[in-house]
Structures are given as C-alpha cells and as structure tokens.
Amino acid sequence: MTGRAALSRIDPDRIITGGPELDAAAAVWNGAVTHRPALVVRCETTEDVRSAIRAARECGLPLSVRGGGHDWAGRAVRPGGLVIDLTRMRQVSVHDGVATVAGGATSGDVAVAADRHGLTAATGTVSSVGMIGLTLGGGYGPLNGRFGLAADNLLSAEVVLADGRVVRADPELLWALRGGGGNFGVVTSAEIALHPVSEVLAGSFTFPWEQAGQVLHGYGELLDRAPDALTSMISLICTPDGSPMIVVAPTWSGSLAEGRAALGEFAGLGTPLTAAVSAKSPLDKLREFDGAFPAGDRYAIRTRNVPDLKPDVVSALIEAYAARGASAAFINIHHFHGASTRTAIESSAFGIRREHFMVELIELGSPDSDPLAVAWPQQAGATLAPHALPGGYPNLLGPDDQEQAAAAYGPNTARLRAVKARVDPDGVFTATPLPAAG
C-alpha cells in the first residue's frame, strides 16, 4: 500500500494539512515550540493509527505522537512530519479497580473516571498532562510514596508497532514501556491499576525567601522519616512582582487523623507566610496546580536528580535560583521514596530506584526566546551537577542532554536498546532521548 493509499483509509476530515487549522492542531503546551509538521492525523481508532504509521513510512515523513502535548521540547511534533494526534482517543472505563485508558487520555480524564468509583490513580501534579506520556517516562506524583510511579501501575498495553502490527505488549515490551519513554510504538490503550483512596489531606505552606536555607534543610530532615503516605513537593518560586519565596506542598494519603499531625510539622520549618491544608478528593488535589503553568507561555526546562537536601545541595539550589536574573524561573523538587524505591531496578526500564529528589528547573522565556537556547535552566543544571546523581528524568531531558540521557536508564540501558532493536529497528519513534548502544 502506498502512503497516499494508507491515508485514503482515514476519514479525510481527520487529516489536517495546512492553514490556520494546521497551526492550531500543531500547537502544544509550550508556546515557544514553533516548528510545524506537514500534517496532523486526528486518529479516532487503532486502525487510524496503523494507517497513519504506514502513510508516514511510505512517504518518508518523520513521525511523532501527540498525547497531552506537554513535552516541553515539543517532541509531539516533528518539523515537516506526520503527527499521530491522539486527542480524540480519551475514553477511560473502570472495572474491578483497573482503568482502561485510551492513548490520548489526560491524567485528569483518568482521575475523573476513578473518582466516580472512590478510587484514584498514581498521576503527576497537573491534570492536563497526558496519562500515557507521563506513564511511559516514569510519572512522579503525590502518591508515589504509597503506590509507586505512574509507570509502576501500568498493567498492560495495546501497542501499534512501527511495522503497523497491533500487539498486546509482551512482558519484555511492557518492561520497556514502564519508564523507557515513547520510543517503542503508539500505545492506543492501556490498563492502569487504581487504588482505594477517596480523600487525601493536602495543601501548601509558604515561607519568606530569607528562610530558604533553614526551610530546605529542615524539609530534607523531615522527609528523611516520611512514611509512605506522605509525599511532598517543595518549590522555589517568584511572586508576580518578582519576589522569591518557598512553597511546600505535601500530600497525605493515609488516615486523615494521623495526617493532620504529620502535615502540621511543616509549619515549624520556619515562619509561614500562609498555611492552608484541607481534606479533598485526589481529583481536586490533582487540579490544585492546574493554573500554575499556563499553556501557550514560553518555557525552557532541565532536570537533575539529587540524593538528599544536605547543606551543600541546599546551598547549590539557592545559588542556582539566585542566578536566575530578571527572568521568571521556578524550581520544583519532587520527593521519590517509599513504594517507588522498593521496586527492583531490573523489574522495569525506569533507571533509578534509590530515594532522591527530582529537580525541575523551569524558566519562563520572553516572547522571542528559543526554548533550547534559554540559558538559566542549563546554568542551574550545571550548578547542581557536582551534587547530582548521574542521569536525570527522561520525560524532562532535552534533545541535547545526551550526557544525562546516557546515564538516565542506569543498568537497564542495554536491555532497553535490545527491545528497541526488536520492535523499532528503523528508529521510527524518537521521542525521549535513548542512549546509543555501547
């Protein structure tokens, strides 16, 4: 079948090839992503996905997959390529504690469906992020201490491979999909384990910048003894007038009575400017930070993993943040602990299982800045590098972060390459940086 013949199998209304409609269909979360594809195929069925893959290959077009569109570097779109757009495949159904999730469902779609059954999923921190994109790269979130990463909750997947075959992932492919990124095919449907949590205790404490060192250090000590039910994020942020401050955002997913005492301890880290903690559904918790990073603004992001928040790491974080210059910049620090660390490193592709803090370095660029050239996240990464663990979070590594990518999968690299060679020998899927063999 030729590329044109493959495309003729798709309803023409689902194929967008130019004009403002293509601009709109190619837009992703990061407004700094301006590269444009040749066409976007708004797939509605697994058969559409097969035809789109065949068409791209027959026509020699670069291929990309768009789920929630939140990859900061815009890898859901390749210049001059064909985009397999899954945003019309967002169905989620729940049976016996398992969600069956279509390839383009957002984390919010899954949380809404789970909530109707008094259940929750291990998602990230923002509802508009694609559930499958999040899961394939790992998926840090407020329940990782209790239920592991999003990737640890992936039970099965239907995948369209580069040669157009539709397969149920065999154990080795499923192993690769749990943390190996979007490098192996298009996941059209996946089963995800849900958990019986209908209420969590969550909120935030803000502290003045002058107390940054004391708060970060005390926070690290407090989390040294955090039970699985307590997973927290700490952020270095600027208010709209440019003043820096510290925000601590803990989530407690155990008994609420115990949680009130545990979360109360965060107030003692310094002199809180504000303190607000309340019981809410995991769905409301997921929506809490939805407005924090609006779609369409221009972002650049880098990542480093640090082993702890000992004084030298805290000093490096404060030094890195102080060097942000006039731009708006944020550091979000996710705690990886508990259940996430008790999964054996060889049981999934995710490359790090020791306790650590995943640091996101985010800069909000000016209207004409190139996200790959924005300097602060890279500088901040270099400041943290002497204190960092090898690698970084694959979902946030940039296309030019090859050195970090080389270490990101730890001892799983060779096995991951072997799966890649088996299911995608021609390198059709190129999303997340995957180290070269060797």
Ligand SMILES: Cc1cc2nc3c(=O)[nH]c(=O)nc-3n(C[C@H](O)[C@H](O)[C@H](O)COP(=O)(O)OP(=O)(O)OC[C@H]3O[C@@H](n4cnc5c(N)ncnc54)[C@H](O)[C@@H]3O)c2cc1C
């Ligand atoms: C505002 C914001 C908040 C975030 N919060 C968190 C967080 O709390 N925790 C965390 O771990 N990460 C977080 N991330 C990072 C996020 O997990 C990754 O950017 C992820 O890749 C986004 O997936 P997506 O589907 O939304 O993005 P897309 O850009 O659509 O997809 C990214 C890549 O994932 C692959 N992909 C997506 N869907 C499929 C599919 N069905 N089949 C095959 N491949 C697919 C594709 O290769 C694609 O290139 C956040 C990102 C943003 C922008």
